[in-house]
Amino acid sequence: MKKSFSAPYTFAGISAVLAIPVALILAQPLALSATELTGGIVNGKTDQGYPFASGGVGTEERELMRKEAPRYDLDLSFADQGGKYLSDVKVAITDEHGNRIVETTTAGPWFYITLPVGRYDVKASYDNRVKEIKNLEVSKDHSITRWLHWDTVNEKTSQG
Numbered sequence: 001m002k003k004s005f006s007a008p009y010t011f012a013g014i015s016a017v018l019a020i021p022v023a024l025i026l027a028q029p030l031a032l033s034a035t036e037l038t039g040g041i042v043n044g045k046t047d048q049g050y051p052f053a054s055g056g057v058g059t060e061e062r063e064l065m066r067k068e069a070p071r072y073d074l075d076l077s078f079a080d081q082g083g084k085y086l087s088d089v090k091v092a093i094t095d096e097h098g099n100r101i102v103e104t105t106t107a108g109p110w111f112y113i114t115l116p117v118g119r120y121d122v123k124a125s126y127d128n129r130v131k132e133i134k135n136l137e138v139s140k141d142h143s144i145t146r147w148l149h150w151d152t153v154n155e156k157t158s159q160g
Contacts, residue, residue, distance in 0.1 A: 073113065073144065075143065
């Protein structure tokens with residue numbers, strides 16, 4: 001014997017089933033609410049309101065980021081020992097009191113941030129290997145550039 005359902009019953013049933021997941025999705029903060037994607041470059045602000053940007057995949061992105069670099073105090077760049085740029089680097093910056101300023105994963109090999117005058121600790125992690133810069137001093141009207149390199153070739157060779 002076939003069972004049949006009227007359209008209102010089916011619609012009501014589906015609506016009730018979908019209402020909970022839709023409500024849960026709408027209740028979540030938007031992942032990109034604090035960031036803006038511009039051609040692969042991610043621009044954002046820390047919880048304290050300090051602007052940052054990451055990207056630099058490809059020639060066009062690097063040119064766009066170079067033009068924006070003077071707006072930032074700190075320029076971090078990530079590469080392997082051979083000079084090959086690295087992306088998806090986890091970056092965490094804390095102030096001299098241990099307060100988190102930013103914790104993010106880069107969208108490319110370059111990460112820029114504007115910070116107030118002070119001392120900071122930077123931790124960058126790639127492939128579960130951490131590089132640290134301790135007591136990095138940011139001063140007024142002086143930009144800082146730091147390169148962080150990982151030995152990815154020897155690591156992969158020794159594991160093989």
